[in-house]
Amino acid sequence: MRLAAVTLLMLILTACHVDPYTHQPNWSDPDWFNIGKEDAISGVAAKRADDFAGESRHVQADRAEYLRGYARGQKAICTENFVEALGYAGKRFPASCDTVEDTDRLQALWQRGMKAGETTTRLN
Structure with a gap:
């Protein structure tokens, strides 16, 4: 009886084991709109067409979709208040x-924020 219980326990425990190689990730095409948006929000210059060629040889880049997302990201980050706050923060x-x-x-506002941030830092 004891042997049967141990055997049953072993079977239950081995059934719960997950082999990490059986559950491979499901790779899909990159979301070029979000990649462009994230690049713009990060403050990175837009990638040129030849930049895409070197990144991945197996995936065709959708440059138009990337640029559409990049423009959306620019609208989010290239605002008066945000740029001035970036300058203020140094x-x-x-x-x-x-x-x-x-x-x-925008560069003038950034510069104004930079000067205000420096003044505040000196006073403290």
């Missing part, structure tokens, strides 16, 4: 805002 001007229409105005 962060550099995002490269993703270099290509928007009002770059000069």
